[in-house]
Amino acid sequence: MEILLNRWLSFWEKIQNPGVYGEVLKGLRNTAYIAVVGLIIGIVIGTLIAVVRVVPKYKRIARILDKICTVYVAFFRGTPMVVQLLLGYYVMLPLLNITADPLTVCVIIFGLNSGAYVSEIMRGGIMSVDIGQTEAGRALGLSYATTMKKIVVPQAVKNIIPTLGNEFITLVKETSIVSFVGALDLYKAFRNIGNSTYEYMVPYLMMAIVYIILVLIITLGIKLIERRLRRSDRRN
Amino acid sequence: MIDVINLEKSFGNVEVLKGITTTIDEGEKVVIIGPSGSGKSTFLRCLNCMEDPTSGSIIFEGEDLADMKVDINVHRRHIGMVFQQFNLFNNKTVLQNIMLAPVHVGVSDIRKAKRKNFFTNIGNIFRKEQRDLIKIDKTKAQVIEEARENAYILLNRIGLADKADVYPSTLSGGQKQRIAIVRALAMNPKVILFDEPTSALDPEMVGEVLDLMKQLADEGMTMVVVTHEMGFAREVGTRILFIDQGIILEENTPKEFFENPQHPRTKEFLSKVL
Ligand SMILES: Nc1ncnc2c1ncn2[C@@H]1O[C@H](COP(=O)(O)OP(=O)(O)OP(=O)(O)O)[C@@H](O)[C@H]1O
Numbered sequence: 062m063e064i065l066l067n068r069w070l071s072f073w074e075k076i077q078n079p080g081v082y083g084e085v086l087k088g089l090r091n092t093a094y095i096a097v098v099g100l101i102i103g104i105v106i107g108t109l110i111a112v113v114r115v116v117p118k119y120k121r122i123a124r125i126l127d128k129i130c131t132v133y134v135a136f137f138r139g140t141p142m143v144v145q146l147l148l149g150y151y152v153m154l155p156l157l158n159i160t161a162d163p164l165t166v167c168v169i170i171f172g173l174n175s176g177a178y179v180s181e182i183m184r185g186g187i188m189s190v191d192i193g194q195t196e197a198g199r200a201l202g203l204s205y206a207t208t209m210k211k212i213v214v215p216q217a218v219k220n221i222i223p224t225l226g227n228e229f230i231t232l233v234k235e236t237s238i239v240s241f242v243g244a245l246d247l248y249k250a251f252r253n254i255g256n257s258t259y260e261y262m263v264p265y266l267m268m269a270i271v272y273i274i275l276v277l278i279i280t281l282g283i284k285l286i287e288r289r290l291r292r293s294d295r296r297n
Numbered sequence: 298m299i300d301v302i303n304l305e306k307s308f309g310n311v312e313v314l315k316g317i318t319t320t321i322d323e324g325e326k327v328v329i330i331g332p333s334g335s336g337k338s339t340f341l342r343c344l345n346c347m348e349d350p351t352s353g354s355i356i357f358e359g360e361d362l363a364d365m366k367v368d369i370n371v372h373r374r375h376i377g378m379v380f381q382q383f384n385l386f387n388n389k390t391v392l393q394n395i396m397l398a399p400v401h402v403g404v405s406d407i408r409k410a411k412r413k414n415f416f417t418n419i420g421n422i423f424r425k426e427q428r429d430l431i432k433i434d435k436t437k438a439q440v441i442e443e444a445r446e447n448a449y450i451l452l453n454r455i456g457l458a459d460k461a462d463v464y465p466s467t468l469s470g471g472q473k474q475r476i477a478i479v480r481a482l483a484m485n486p487k488v489i490l491f492d493e494p495t496s497a498l499d500p501e502m503v504g505e506v507l508d509l510m511k512q513l514a515d516e517g518m519t520m521v522v523v524t525h526e527m528g529f530a531r532e533v534g535t536r537i538l539f540i541d542q543g544i545i546l547e548e549n550t551p552k553e554f555f556e557n558p559q560h561p562r563t564k565e566f567l568s569k570v571l
């Protein structure tokens with residue numbers, strides 16, 4: 062216990078240094094940024110893929126798009142995110158001759174990856190919406206796309222908000238790998254503290270606590286949103 | 298108004314409709330009855346191509362709806378449909394349910410006209426003979442306002458204007474179905490198809506829905522109604538189609554049909570339901 066106390070005191074002294082807690086805050090901000098923007102990109106891509114996958118396959122273009130989406134989802138679900146990150150940063154960037162900072166690459170890869178997972182969630186959500194909703198829209202003369210956009214997808218999104226919340230939590234936790242391509246996140250910030258004191262016990266313990274608090278806050282947020290949605294079901 | 302010519306429909310290997318030919322004239326109230334699974338719903342749903350016919354033609358306003366090349370969405374605007382399960386949009390208020398399609402159609406027509414005019418204008422720079430532009434006589438705001446006014450007229454008509462801003466989940470079955478009917482009316486359809494509109498209702502609510510349908514009938518709306526309500530068929534129908542095993546087995550005026558059924562299977566069916 063005494064060891065822990067001493068180490069905690071030296072950590073406490075260290076973290077009060079603006080340069081140090083500044084870096085932790087920046088790591089926290091990057092973690093939030095990657096997870097939030099990644100999820101938003103993921104929802105957009107995931108919805109598009111889900112629609113392609115549920116659309117009736119009369120036309121050839123629909124079948125081709127469906128194949129492309131299948132490959133996309135298989136790739137992003139079938140390889141570790143670290144691998145995707147490394148491929149993005151060390152393979153795609155040089156091949157395409159683009160310069161981009163690590164953070165941007167992380168956000169894009171997280172978005173693409175999350176798109177694959179969200180597409181499966183969204184597909185389930187779309188299929189859970191009663192077929193009668195689609196039929197009513199089509200019978201009024203609305204196109205398939207309009208019916209999807211105005212009627213089916215909004216209801217699907219509502220059904221899958223809890224599951225999307227889980228995806229968000231997964232993304233937050235997965236951000237701990239972004240230092241593989243040199244981005245600063247929570248993990249990297251705490252490791253830097255450890256590196257500078259050769260003492261890792263307290264920094265990593267604190268890191269774990271910060272992650273847990275983050276996840277608890279998000280879980281609470283999802284609960285609140287869910288409760289709001291359920292109330293709006295009964296409204297008036 | 299609708300010419301059905303040799304309509305056939307199969308699901309996989311199962312032949313559900315085996316060649317149906319009939320004409321639905323303007324102002325007619327055609328009532329379709331028949332045993333369960335005989336293909337009544339399938340027939341009705343083929344009329345607006347909710348099910349694509351396997352073969353045969355559905356001629357509506359001179360065009361064959363069964364032809365995959367026609368723009369079915371344009372024709373469906375003129376063919377209302379009312380479902381057994383109401384199918385009000387759960388994510389929209391009652392008012393939004395009624396306004397959605399008229400507003401969407403009106404606004405997208407304006408958008409299309411503007412796009413066309415844009416290209417006509419560009420073309421006109423190079424043409425000697427100037428081409429005319431499409432007249433756009435309404436703004437988007439006017440379309441929305443008109444749809445809203447019309448929706449309130451319809452809601453007042455069924456006495457549900459006070460429900461304009463509530464969500465469907467809070468309504469009774471009878472209220473839902475009456476709103477579903479005026480939602481179809483909001484598009485000013487030339488004909489309305491009803492698939493067992495009262496079958497999912499509690500008995501005490503059947504009357505209010507049938508009353509509204511009778512009103513429409515009296516106003517001269519062309520209607521095609523699948524129903525088990527024999528009283529309605531007799532009172533409102535101008536023609537009865539008895540469908541059995543995918544064909545029209547018997548077809549007659551209500552009076553003749555109920556008093557003087559010809560086919561043994563019709564007699565058997567009527568003895569069960571009357
Ligand atoms: N989408 C479908 N796929 C496969 N079979 C179907 C489909 N829709 C209908 N059928 C079959 O076609 C037959 C006729 O169905 P339909 O719904 O038209 O009957 P119906 O006369 O409306 O019966 P009910 O009075 O029970 O509503 C039934 O045997 C049904 O199982």
Ligand SMILES: [Mg+2]
Binds near residue numbers: 337338339
């Ligand atoms: Mg039926």
